[in-house]
Amino acid sequence: MASGNARGSGGRGALLPMLMSYAASGGSLIVSSAAQLLTFAILARFLGVHEFSLFVAITAISNIAVHMCGLGAMECLVRRVARDRAIYPAMLGHNIILTAASGLVLVLVGAALLPFFFTLAPDPATNVAVITLMLVTNIVLVRVIVLAEQIFLAHSDFPAANTVVVGFAVARTLAAGLACLAFGVSSLATWAVWQFACHVLVAIVCWRALRALGRPEYRLVREELPLGLYFSVPFILRAVRQNADLLVLSLTATPEIVASYSVARRMLESSYLSVEALNRLVYPGSARATIEGLQHAMPRVRKVLVAATLISIAAAIAVFVLAPILPFLFGKDYVSLVSFVRILCWVVIPLAIWSVAMEALGASGHQPTRAAVMGLGSVFGAALAAIATWYAPPAGTFVSFYVIEIAMVVAAWSALLRIVRRDRERAQEQELEAGMAHGR
Template sequence: MASEGITDSRGYKPFLPMVLSYMASSGSLVLGSVAQLLTFSILARWLGVHEFSAFVAITAVANIAVHLCGLGAMESLVRRVARDHAIYPQMLGHNILLTAASGLVLVLIGAGVLPIFFTLSPDPVTNFVVIALMLITNIVLVRIIVLIEQIFIAHSDFSSANKVVVAFAVARTVAAALACIVFGVSTIASWAIWQFVCHVLLAAVCMRAIGGLGEPRYCILREELPQGLYFSIPFILRALRQNADLLVLSLVTTAEIVSSYSVARRMLESSYLSVEALNRLIYPGSARVSAAGLHHALQLVLRVLAAAIVISLAAAVTVFVLAPILPYLFGREYISLVGFVRILCWVVVPLAVWSVAVEALGASGYHAARAAVMGLGSIVGAGLAAWASWYAPPAGTFVSFYLIEIAMVVAAWGVFLRYVRRDRELAELDLPAGRAHEG
């Protein structure tokens, strides 16, 4: 892969394939982000404040659960298949079994609990069905579609992976436009059906697209279970952290501030996609380069860091400049939106810096260390964000955001460099690196 050439090639020509791949990858994610933002604005306008707030709340719960669906098996597939394509049938079967089992449990739990807090229909049966449909859509079907994208990445077929990203975003936007603008859908109960059908059709097309890569061999690879959990738990904790400030703000401040802040957060996530595009491009190559020790990937990671800083700065500047157009998309009632977006947009820089280190730890198989950094950061961050949002909303929320991300930079790079030194010392002693056997 082109990314591997970074470690041993000179001149600009070896970088050209990687630059072109990045442009395609980032372009697909940015296009997907724009489509998601458009979908968000359509739903916000047509569903109305109360329906949209319930939709966002249920989706937030699903966004936490989706990281648990599959128990992290997706990352195992990318890492293992990138190193050896012959293991793909086993890894695919491993993913299907874990996704089906965990998805069923998560949907049943959510469908049993969420109706207690959300009434989307006066009829209890209809309320249960609507919530169940939303959970199936946003947990199981989303996981299937993302898994197929990752399968293409594991095979270094970034073109097909980009097509999945774009198709996913565009399909949801088209569904929202048809449902709300053309057919006048204005309730979650109606939108849930449109959303479900859209995801089913897209998942079917995506599954057909990977048919030529091989049939699954159904088995559970027990050695990958802890690795998968190490990978998924930090994302679950991070999702919890990302909702702590919103929850507290909803208790202590106005609906307009909460709404504007939630949109600003969505803009931050969108701007980070330019860095995510780089990480997803580098990940398979990093897995191969670091197979004999993390120290072999050090130069690659440092160059990725430099690129990530440049890209994140460019993304922050772009969001800052374009912020004034957001009220035209979401409505004039979002009075604080432009100011909030301009305050938060710079957070993407420290976020990009520490993400490079944790992605390198993941690619090298150091999932326990990666989980420790992200997990502890999320737990402490959730507490700090909640306290700051309660003590001095919303200024305290913004301050805590920056403090958390800067602390994550220090922690992630400290752990990364420690494991680089350890692998180098083991190599000098002619001992095997302990990446895959951290237990």
């Protein structure tokens, strides 16, 4: 699993550095998750139910849009630069152009449409300005900061990438604490200004740290445009799927159930970070290991699968045990919170298993197959979650969650093994042809 080993065999001498890198990567994501949870709790208490619900709604929309921003160019940067660092200036310029162009379109569309659905300030002009500020913050600035992290990962500078993750999360927590606790901010319009200022400062620090890696070469890497789209579309559809159940549940269940379920979902996402830490650590090495074909990386992929499964089981057990602490953080009104968290916590195991297959397909450049599996899974998953939630909330919601993730395990690994089998057959044919030619 060592990132520098092209074939994935690795020696014992590489084990300790890998474990230390994973500990740092996982620790950074866990600290980041804890900071985000604290930020979530502070804002929930000080903004109030109405203002906080608006914040969650606009943030959810931004979470979908942020996957559109950049059109998947970040993955192309990590994959290409991990293989050949000489291409970094071109890939950086490629990312800047696509992020700026798509970000501008997304912000303009959102600023034109969202004021008809959300009122953050009584004055119409102020309302548009606040919504626009939130969109710039949660789409463009978030994408810029995440891009900085991905650039460090592409260069295998994991300490710097971890610093970006932790620093960003801590900065947001400090901003929320300072705004709400010290200055008494209690309106979303005022918090939008604080949030924007925080993100700008973090973005400036990140990009100053990147200057030593080289200047961008402003051009589009045209062959990566379709691959970037293939990579981003599944995440967009997945974001839609992740919000379908919550949207329908808000129409069919009490506010307490909706609130408890949304927090339980956030806890599930937090528990998955331990697996994400592993995936982000091995992705650059997997990109190098698959240069000559995905079949050459299968020993590495199997090791990652075992590690991801064990990590996800440990994460699920930890969340199950610690669930009773949550009401002390969010308040006694969340009466269903503990039971919901304990029901959902085990979903992280199938989620981890199928994510390993998807990461392997992505690292090897099989973006169309990856997009097809994740895209179709998200479309059918969104429909199933919506129907099940509509007819049997919230039990149907939980059942649909497990059905979807288990189905994704079957689909993802079937697709991966099919490509491996095809690559092996092709390699054997080429060896046979080479042998016959040599015999002549």
